[in-house]
Amino acid sequence: MSKRGEVxxxxxxxxxxxxxxxxxxxxxxxxxxxxxxxxxxxxxxTTTLRIIAGLETATEGFVHLDGKDATLLPPGDRDVAMVFxxxxxxxxxxxxxxxxxxxxxxxxxAAAIDAAVREAATRVSIEHLLQRRPGQLSGGQQQRCAxxxxxxxxxxxxxxxxxxxxxxAKLRVETRVELKRLQRSLDVTTVYVTHDQEEAMSLSDRMxxxxxxxxxxxxxxxxxxxxxxxxxxxxxxxxxxxxxxxATLAGGRASVAxxxxxxxxxxxxxxxxVTLGIRASALEFADEGLPGTVTLCEVLGEEIIVDLDVGGQxxxxxxxxxxxxxxxxxxxxxxxxxxxxxxDRTSGARLEP
Amino acid sequence: MLxxxxxxxxxTTTFPLLYLFWQSTQNINLAMPGMGGYIGAENYVRMWEDxxxxxxxxxxxxxxxxxxxxxxxxxxxxxxLILRIPRxxxxxxxxxxxxxxxxxxxxxxxxxxxxxxxxxxxxxxASRSLGLGSHNWLGDPDLxxxxxxxxxxxxxxxxxxxxxxxxxxxxxxxxxxxxxxDRANAWRRFVHITLPLLRxxxxxxxxxRMTVALSAFxxxxxxxxxxxxxxxxxxxxxxxxxSFAELSLGYGAAAAVVLLVITMVVAGLLFRLRRAA
Amino acid sequence: xxPRTGGALRNALLxxxxxxxxxxxxxxxxxAVVTSLKNEKEVLAYPPTLVFEPTLKNxxxxxxxxxxxxxxxxxxxxxxxxxxxxTILIAVPAxxxxxxxxxxxxxxxxxxxxxxxxxxxxxxIIPYFLILNRIGWMDSYQGLVVIYITFSLPFAIWLLVSYFxxxxxxxxxxxxxxxxxxxxxxxxxxxxxxxxxxxxxxxFVFLNSWNEFLFAVVLGGATVKPVTVAMxxxxxxxxxxxxxxxxxxxxxxxxxxxxxxxxxxxxxxxLTTGAVKGVGRR
Numbered sequence: 048m049s050k051r052g053e054v055x056x057x058x059x060x061x062x063x064x065x066x067x068x069x070x071x072x073x074x075x076x077x078x079x080x081x082x083x084x085x086x087x088x089x090x091x092x093t094t095t096l097r098i099i100a101g102l103e104t105a106t107e108g109f110v111h112l113d114g115k116d117a118t119l120l121p122p123g124d125r126d127v128a129m130v131f132x133x134x135x136x137x138x139x140x141x142x143x144x145x146x147x148x149x150x151x152x153x154x155x156x157a158a159a160i161d162a163a164v165r166e167a168a169t170r171v172s173i174e175h176l177l178q179r180r181p182g183q184l185s186g187g188q189q190q191r192c193a194x195x196x197x198x199x200x201x202x203x204x205x206x207x208x209x210x211x212x213x214x215x216a217k218l219r220v221e222t223r224v225e226l227k228r229l230q231r232s233l234d235v236t237t238v239y240v241t242h243d244q245e246e247a248m249s250l251s252d253r254m255x256x257x258x259x260x261x262x263x264x265x266x267x268x269x270x271x272x273x274x275x276x277x278x279x280x281x282x283x284x285x286x287x288x289x290x291x292x293x294a295t296l297a298g299g300r301a302s303v304a305x306x307x308x309x310x311x312x313x314x315x316x317x318x319x320x321v322t323l324g325i326r327a328s329a330l331e332f333a334d335e336g337l338p339g340t341v342t343l344c345e346v347l348g349e350e351i352i353v354d355l356d357v358g359g360q361x362x363x364x365x366x367x368x369x370x371x372x373x374x375x376x377x378x379x380x381x382x383x384x385x386x387x388x389x390x391d392r393t394s395g396a397r398l399e400p
Numbered sequence: 401m402l403x404x405x406x407x408x409x410x411x412t413t414t415f416p417l418l419y420l421f422w423q424s425t426q427n428i429n430l431a432m433p434g435m436g437g438y439i440g441a442e443n444y445v446r447m448w449e450d451x452x453x454x455x456x457x458x459x460x461x462x463x464x465x466x467x468x469x470x471x472x473x474x475x476x477x478x479x480x481l482i483l484r485i486p487r488x489x490x491x492x493x494x495x496x497x498x499x500x501x502x503x504x505x506x507x508x509x510x511x512x513x514x515x516x517x518x519x520x521x522x523x524x525x526a527s528r529s530l531g532l533g534s535h536n537w538l539g540d541p542d543l544x545x546x547x548x549x550x551x552x553x554x555x556x557x558x559x560x561x562x563x564x565x566x567x568x569x570x571x572x573x574x575x576x577x578x579x580x581x582d583r584a585n586a587w588r589r590f591v592h593i594t595l596p597l598l599r600x601x602x603x604x605x606x607x608x609r610m611t612v613a614l615s616a617f618x619x620x621x622x623x624x625x626x627x628x629x630x631x632x633x634x635x636x637x638x639x640x641x642x643s644f645a646e647l648s649l650g651y652g653a654a655a656a657v658v659l660l661v662i663t664m665v666v667a668g669l670l671f672r673l674r675r676a677a
Numbered sequence: 678x679x680p681r682t683g684g685a686l687r688n689a690l691l692x693x694x695x696x697x698x699x700x701x702x703x704x705x706x707x708x709a710v711v712t713s714l715k716n717e718k719e720v721l722a723y724p725p726t727l728v729f730e731p732t733l734k735n736x737x738x739x740x741x742x743x744x745x746x747x748x749x750x751x752x753x754x755x756x757x758x759x760x761x762x763x764t765i766l767i768a769v770p771a772x773x774x775x776x777x778x779x780x781x782x783x784x785x786x787x788x789x790x791x792x793x794x795x796x797x798x799x800x801x802i803i804p805y806f807l808i809l810n811r812i813g814w815m816d817s818y819q820g821l822v823v824i825y826i827t828f829s830l831p832f833a834i835w836l837l838v839s840y841f842x843x844x845x846x847x848x849x850x851x852x853x854x855x856x857x858x859x860x861x862x863x864x865x866x867x868x869x870x871x872x873x874x875x876x877x878x879x880x881f882v883f884l885n886s887w888n889e890f891l892f893a894v895v896l897g898g899a900t901v902k903p904v905t906v907a908m909x910x911x912x913x914x915x916x917x918x919x920x921x922x923x924x925x926x927x928x929x930x931x932x933x934x935x936x937x938x939x940x941x942x943x944x945x946x947x948l949t950t951g952a953v954k955g956v957g958r959r
Contacts, residue, residue: 102850123856135847139869148865149855200855416827417796419804478698481691488695493941495702501937501944503888503905506926507705513919514708520720522708558702559948566949615797618890618905639799644895649803656800667795 051126051203052078052236053113054099060107061094069094069260072108076238081230083239083247086257087283093208095257096240100206101125113203128197129206132213134189136181142168142192143177149200167199170229187218198233205230205237211246223249244284248272256280278395281324281388287352287363290330293392294323304358306337310384315400322395324388327352327365332372336381337362344372355380417660423653443654452630453655456638460662463549463634464613470553471609472602475560480590482561483568496558504555508622511551512538516623538624541631548620548632552613560605567601568594607670614663635659713923720919735924746925749907753929755818756903757886760825764833764882767826769875772837773863777846798828802895809896816898824892829882836881836947840874841867877947880940887933904929 054076061069069091076082084092097103098110101122110118117125128149137145146164155163168174171191181189190210197205210226211219227250230237241247247254248268255265264276275281281289294303299314301307303323330336339355339362346369353372355362357380364380372378389398424443447453482492499507515523516537528534537547571594579589595602617636620626626633626641633641636659643652712720714731740747805824806815814820844867852862893903908929911922937944 100850100854102853122850122853123858125854127854129851129854131847131851133845133847135845135851137848137852137866137869148852148857152852152856152861196851196855416801416804416808419808420800423803423807481695481698485691485695488692488699491699492695493945494938495699497937497941497944498706498934499702501884501888501933502706502930503890503933505888505890505905505908506930509908509922509926510705510709513922514712515705522704554702554705562945563949566945611795615799617798621890622908636797636799640802640891643799643803649807652799653803656797656803659797660800663795663797 051113052076052205053111054204054236054238055111056095056099056108057111058108059095059098059105059110061091061098061103062106067260069098070107072262074255074262074265076236078236079234080252081227081237081239081250083241083251083254084257085241085244085247085254085283087242089259090257091260091262092240092242092255092257095262096129096206096208096238099204099238100127100129126203127206128200128202128204130190130193130197130208130210132209134181134193134213136189136192136196138181141178141180142173142184142195145181145192146177146195146199149196163199164195167195170198170232171195171225186214187222190214190222194229198229198235201233201235203236205233205235207237207239209241210239211241212243219246226250245286248284256283258283274397275324275388276397278322278324278390281390285326287327287365289324289326289388290362291322291324291390292360292362294321295319296321296389304337304360306358308337308382310387312384313387313389313400316389316398320392321398322390322392324390325382326386327363329383329386330362330364330380331383332364332366332368332378333381334379336379338377338379341372341374341376341378344374346371353378420653420656420660423650424657426650426653439650443651444658446651447654447658452633453635453638455630456633456635459545459632460614460634460636460659462545463552463616464610467549467552467556467613468606468609470549471557471560472606474553474557475605476564478557478561479564479568482565489565493562496562499555499558500562502555503618504616505618505622507555508551508619511547511554511619512623516547539628541628544624544628544632548623551619551623552616555619556609556612560609563605564598564601567598571597603670603673607667610666610670611663614659614666635662709923709927712919713927715920717918717920735920736928739921739925739928746904746907746928749902749904750929752818752901753887753903753905754932756821756825756901757883759818759822760829760886761879761883763822764826764829765875765879768830768833768837768878769868769871770863772834773841773867775834776838776841777849798891801828802891805892806895815896816900818901821893821896821901821903824896825886825889828892829885832885833878833882836878837871837874840871844870873943873946876940877943880936880943881947884933884936 054074056072056074059069059072059074060067072091072095074095084095086092094103098105099112101117101120101124105118108118109116112120112125112127137148140148143164146167147160150160150163164177165174168177171194173188173191173195176184176188176192181192184192190213193210207226211222214222223246239247239250251268253265253267254271255262256271257263258277258279264271264280266274271280272284275284275289278291282291292303294301295318296302296310296313296316297318299309299311301310301313301323337355337357339357341353342356342361343354345352349369350365350367351369351371353364353366355364355378362380389400390396391398425441426439426443478492482489513521515521518524518534518536518539521537523537524534535543538544575593575597576589579593584592615636616634617640620632620634620637621640624632626637630638635655639652639655639659642655643649713735714733715729716732716734719729739745809815809820809824814823848866848870849862852866853859857865887903888905889903890905894906897903897906908922908926911918911925
């Protein structure tokens, strides 16, 4: 594992004029990690990235890079490379000149530049495009050019701001895999911003989830998926999104959508109003369970996703049964109570029985 | 990087204006240098009572409004016309550029001599051939006013034409297709789609042309010098003549201040309009 | 089926109207060209003749006479070039700084610059006249160039700021991350992309300087007389010398006409970006 690229954010916050876009971010990124910043638009994840890069200055808190206080350090002194969402390629320079630019700025001798440019280009498979201009490249090629420009310097920290969002769906999935391989082969600490939860889950060693300018949870993909810290996080991760229903707990039973069922493991939570969460894959069709009527059935090939109307509440069920269930059919959905999530109704915080 | 530019900017604009205000409260007569001094608002009072000033003000308004209106109408009509003849567009571009790049003083001189001279000017020749007789285009007060407006309109309509041509060309095709499907005829399409979409461009071009019309000088100076008498004197010219012909700089400064205020007010109103667009 | 003839007739009508319009806007200049090639006698012939023996005598006279406009052409050139170069040198960095500045006061500054463009020149003439007189710079190159810069600069800055704002910030940020200094980012990344904008600005500043009349006539004199003022040599006398006037005027306008025709794409582009303040000066 690389020893460089450790990032530590302490109480970082950012205010633009009147608006506070980021608050109380405490984060630690370990060297060599692939770390994602995940969240919906406007949640503060890009701001956080830009603060790490030095393109924005935190209005509160501190930024430490490799143990040194870098809060006020200009971006050029941070040994950080960034791939922008728009790629930010220099249109008047060739691909080779674009990639060479960072080396030119630190006055690397010409021969060394050539070799480095060639190597970086080959790593991302664009060595045949070196004499073209960005305007002549496809979206995917432009993105690789931006990548090459970032890796040519062998930086300590690699920052990516939604680099795949401008690509079409198929290309996105292919490039995703390549990105991960690239990161592993270079062994460089990477911070990755995205709003696509599947992307973050697939790529990250660990991730931080942002909502409304706050960091609400940090953990490995398994941790955040299986133990979401808030209702918002629960609803954000997973496809289809987790089913969330208002419910009442009392005396070891849960009442939801007019039905009541035994939930002894939740008895310790006492009597309260909660939000119950259950993933579509944790429900299955059976003879007993929550009764509902099918309103929609999506056939995806390997599985089906069924929308159920359960007492006015929408419940989604994912089933590996591959035959279509016609609309209007009355069915029962059994809950795997071991995979029930409980959140406090008012605060949205996770409750552990 | 910013410092020198900003400094020059502020210095060169604020300072002279302040000086101008100051001068307008002075009596500066270059013919009698010893007699100068602070006279407060006296220059303004004098202006208020000067019929020549009011005539200049009235003509300035007429001049500005008429020429901008004409420029707009002609420019728009030409733009719509030429849009339909793509092959002629390059010829029109070149023909439109020429009046715009010529110095206004040269335009004024050309019109004064080649075009409008009685008997020999081509406009006079044309009017005679059409049976309208020969006229003193620049010597008769009413005709002179008309001529001066025509000259300004001639020089600047191409600007409006080019501007609106570009704006029209940028309008999205699909709106028109949708309208055609909804059975709107050509006039309806113009009124309900073209005009509203062009509104921001029209407002901008009106602002630009109005401010240029208000500060017109060289062309009128060259064509009539403000005459005959004072019939084609816009305030700009009035201020100049008073300052430099009569050497009464304080009074001229006051006239300039008045013009400045008018320009600011008009521009302010128009900008308000633009914001609302 | 729509009859074909309707369309053809309509086209013919449109073409005719278009041709007439073209005529209206080119006649004065064509007339000037024709007149400049005529003998003075022929100029005043009635009815005006279209067929004649062209002569270059007028051009020769205008250039070599006692009242040759050659020195005036030179004056205009010096002033226009100096003004343009200095204006660009100051305006480009300033506009860049303004475009990139995240000052809260940016809106009012922008409006202020705009407002300065609206000041009628007559308002500035009087103070400048008095000031130049005081410091002895009347009728001098430095005086005139400095004054010209005062009205070219806000205009140039205004033009350039909107172009600079259009260049995405991210490119400079990428350069900064690549260890470029602010200046290097400007020089290597921003400037090459602003080439078009700078060209347009140069053209307009040069045009406005060359065509300037009011400031030239008031603040210039016997030594520094740009060619726009020199036109008047040909109108003084009772007998206006039309042919020579036309020749002189066309020579005087030659640079701007050439500029206009050769750079028309740039000019049109400059005119039609919403940020352009009036191209024409009084």
